[in-house]
Amino acid sequence: MLKDEYKIYEEKMKKSIESVKNDFAAVRAGRANAAVLNRISVDYYGTPTPIQQVGSVASPDPRTLVITPWDGSLLRAIEKAILESDLGINPQNDGKCIRLSFPQLTEERRKELVKQIHKYSENGKVAVRNIRRDAMDRFKKMQKASEITEDELKMAEKDLQKITDDNCKELDKLLDIKEKELMSV
Structure with a gap:
């Protein structure tokens, strides 16, 4: 039963990552896009x-x-x-x-763009963490209502943390790729 619940929150986290990808795509890297x-x-x-x-x-x-x-x-x-x-x-x-x-990017402009993508990435991480918090609140309510056991709650907390960490790592990878792209153009 909890696996289905995980999928819902995992999908929400994936949407947050997609949103960050779209934000990154809108940041120009010195060529027309x-x-x-x-x-x-x-x-x-x-x-x-x-x-x-x-x-x-x-x-x-x-x-x-x-x-x-x-x-x-x-x-x-x-x-x-x-x-x-x-x-x-x-x-x-x-x-x-x-x-x-589109003019050639100056070093100063590149640094501004890197700051901007760091902000987008951090906003994505905050969104992912908020989704984790919402999921935990839901599971705690389920546990209080005796729908799940305390052990299942602990397991859910551990699994959600792993999903959250994986999504944050993916955001870090996307950030590194975009940062290298901006600094090498």
Whole structure:
């Protein structure tokens, strides 16, 4: 019975790791990557809409992204959304499309990005630990209600700690990979 409960919490932890992976993908590493636009929404007839849903995003060379909106009237809105984001790139609007030129990363900017990914990783670990805490609270309630024994509670605590440690180690691995990527570009 407890194994099914573990799976629920393990899935929640995996979702937290996926969220951190998505955060990492949005951190640019000196080359053009459409994932940096994932968090930017454009006001499309009063509805915040992701840029990828209002136009096409292409990468003609490793340091450039070109956004071509399907509705030409959105050029200004897309440009404004990019300027207001934390992307740190000035869009160039030529009347038909918007170009984003990614400059070579400076050492200072790389260090800022590394701090940012450390924050994302730590937030992921906090989320994983919160899930463990919620699971333990649930198991303690089950034990108080005599649904599980004290031995089963101790076993659950040990198993949950192992699952939590494994997920935290995975976050550390992802962090190391992303940090090396940022520092070597």
